[in-house]
Amino acid sequence: MTLLAVERLKLFTTRSPWWSMLAALVVTIGFAALMAGTSDDTAPMDLAATQFGYNFGVVVVMVMAALAVTTEYRFSTIRATFLAVPNRTAALLAKTAVVATLGALIGAVAAFGSWGIATLITPEADLALDSPYAWRAVAGVALVYFFSAVIAVAVGTFIRHSAGAISALLIYSQLVESLVQLIPNVGDDIYKWLPFNVANNFVTGDPDPSARPVEFGPPPSTAELSPWWSLAYFAGFALVLLILSIVSANKRDA
Amino acid sequence: MIEARGLSKRYGKTLAVDNLSFSVTPGRVTGFLGPNGAGKSTTMRMILGLDTPTGGSALIGGKPYADLKHPLRTVGALLDAKWVHPNRSARGHLRWLARSNQLPAKRVDEVLDLVGLSGVANKRAGGFSLGMSQRLGIAGALLGDPQVLLFDEPVNGLDPEGILWIRKFMHRLADEGRTVFVSSHLLSEMALTAQDLIVIGRGRLIAHSSTEEFVAAATENTVRVRSPQLAVLRGALGRTGVSLRDEGDSLVVSGMESADIGELAAANGVVLHELSPQRGSLEEAFMQLTGDSVEYHTDLDAPAAADLIAAGK
Incomplete structure (x- = not known):
């Protein structure tokens, strides 16, 4: 508990979490408002469309989470931390827990905020949270943000440099995964198992809302796991990265 | 501890x-x-x-x-x-x-x-x-x-x-x-x-x-002596077995107190123009001790640099 309190103090005595929160909310809720405002009979508003900006929120949360670690390396406060708490595993787990929880909180506010603003703008649309799918599509965003933040903390711990860690995260999640599909023959099969695509499946899958054109909602996932197994897969990926990064932090000189 | x-x-x-x-x-x-x-x-x-x-x-x-x-x-x-x-x-x-x-x-x-x-x-x-x-x-x-x-x-x-x-x-x-x-x-x-x-x-x-x-x-104590009869003094000091170094018109004696040098000069009838004890600087001492172990040498090797500093004093 002490360590969680320490990491919370550290996180909130800097500005970046506040800016990230603001940016994530503006982007996600802003897109929901845009989608609702421009919806018409040919493209009616639905639940998937309220979460159109969710992927951009993931980006902001990952940047925030990576910075939470890399700025500690940049200003050497990670060394001060390891002097105060020589158990590096405990210190890094506490940091991960605090940062990921903040990520989940941002996700929850962003998702329900998006849903709320869409409900206000287009009251006639069917946006009821009345099915497992509907709840996953909105509340599930928080869980995806949580594990995205874990991944970003792990990558930040491993790479240590802000620019390097953020580039790696963004290039992988935003470019590499989709580009894999271009590999002839096997590309699509590999893509089905790539973590961010699988995470999408948790939020958008079953029933697949892709009856709508992709530009009106988060791109449908091609993963074939069931939604909750998709989340477990994504969580497992995050956990493996976290373990590897903590092992490396224990081995390397601080 | x-x-x-x-x-x-x-x-x-x-x-x-x-x-x-x-x-x-x-x-x-x-x-x-x-x-x-x-x-x-x-x-x-x-x-x-x-x-x-x-x-x-x-x-x-x-x-x-x-x-x-x-x-x-x-x-x-x-x-x-x-x-x-x-x-x-x-x-x-x-x-x-x-x-x-x-x-x-x-x-x-x-x-x-x-x-x-x-x-x-x-x-x-x-x-x-x-x-x-x-x-x-x-x-x-x-x-x-x-x-x-x-x-x-x-x-x-x-x-x-x-x-x-x-x-x-x-x-x-x-x-x-x-x-x-x-x-x-x-x-x-x-x-x-x-x-x-x-x-x-x-x-x-x-x-x-x-x-x-x-x-x-670490600091070596020396005495600087100047005299118009430097050759006589050098001979007298040489017989006592101390180490001597010529420095222009003066002698630098190490291993003998200034008082003893003065008495030796008087006994030999030598006129002294200067008799000054020199304290080695801490920096010099430090460089002598660690001279071989400085990781990044400049073009000057350490003893030479120490001499330069000494000459500047």
Whole structure:
């Protein structure tokens, strides 16, 4: 508990979490408002469309989470931390827990905020949270943000440099995964198992809302796991990265 | 009490710290002296568990750093004053440190007061001058009221007032019975601050003694003599077996007190124009001792540089 309190103090005595929160909310809720405002009979508003900006929120949360670690390396406060708490595993787990929880909180506010603003703008649309799918599509965003933040903390711990860690995260999640599909023959099969695509499946899958054109909602996932197994897969990926990064932090000189 | 036993650290091909063994005792300020790149910081980081030694071990009060419960209550360290997030306030920085070792929040205000930073406690640390940053770093080291203190080059870049403040502070801490271990590359500074010295060069132990002994052993005392009858004097001195060196129109005698030289001159009827004892400088002594162990040589080799300095005096 002490360590969680320490990491919370550290996180909130800097500005970046506040800016990230603001940016994530503006982007996600802003897109929901845009989608609702421009919806018409040919493209009616639905639940998937309220979460159109969710992927951009993931980006902001990952940047925030990576910075939470890399700025500690940049200003050497990670060394001060390891002097105060020589158990590096405990210190890094506490940091991960605090940062990921903040990520989940941002996700929850962003998702329900998006849903709320869409409900206000287009009251006639069917946006009821009345099915497992509907709840996953909105509340599930928080869980995806949580594990995205874990991944970003792990990558930040491993790479240590802000620019390097953020580039790696963004290039992988935003470019590499989709580009894999271009590999002839096997590309699509590999893509089905790539973590961010699988995470999408948790939020958008079953029933697949892709009856709508992709530009009106988060791109449908091609993963074939069931939604909750998709989340477990994504969580497992995050956990493996976290373990590897903590092992490396224990081995390397601080 | 700090103890290093056969401490070694290898980076690739270079051996930064080479089988270093020493102990630092409580109640005294112990200087850790060596040229830049001698391995002082690396040694301190190994003592503090930040770097893993390639060989040997370092113990604080008989335990490795990682085994200390609430380490800030046992050991206070200032390795670099800039280890602070620039957007965090001085108080914010100390608050999380205090919390991590379950120290009461009021201790933060106590140490801020102790180092004279109460007035700027809520200002962002990024705007602090070097002197203020050093004070904040010292405040952090003192948070847990530790018995063992390590400071890495604490006076580097400080103005004379700041240097004096830190020097007095170290003495106070040692007088309270604490173990104070402070590194520097300046012998002149250490001669004023430290009671004991551990001298290293290229990662190896060169000397481990009291500062007085070290300075006395290291500085060579000579006497400069000028006389119109230098040849006669040289002959008389030569028969006593002391070592002589010609320097223009004067002789530099080592191994004989000025009084004895004067009497010898009088006995031989030699007129003296100058008879002046020369004290070797600390820098000279330091360079003679560590000359072979400076990692990055300039074009001048160390003895030649020492001569140049001597000639300039």
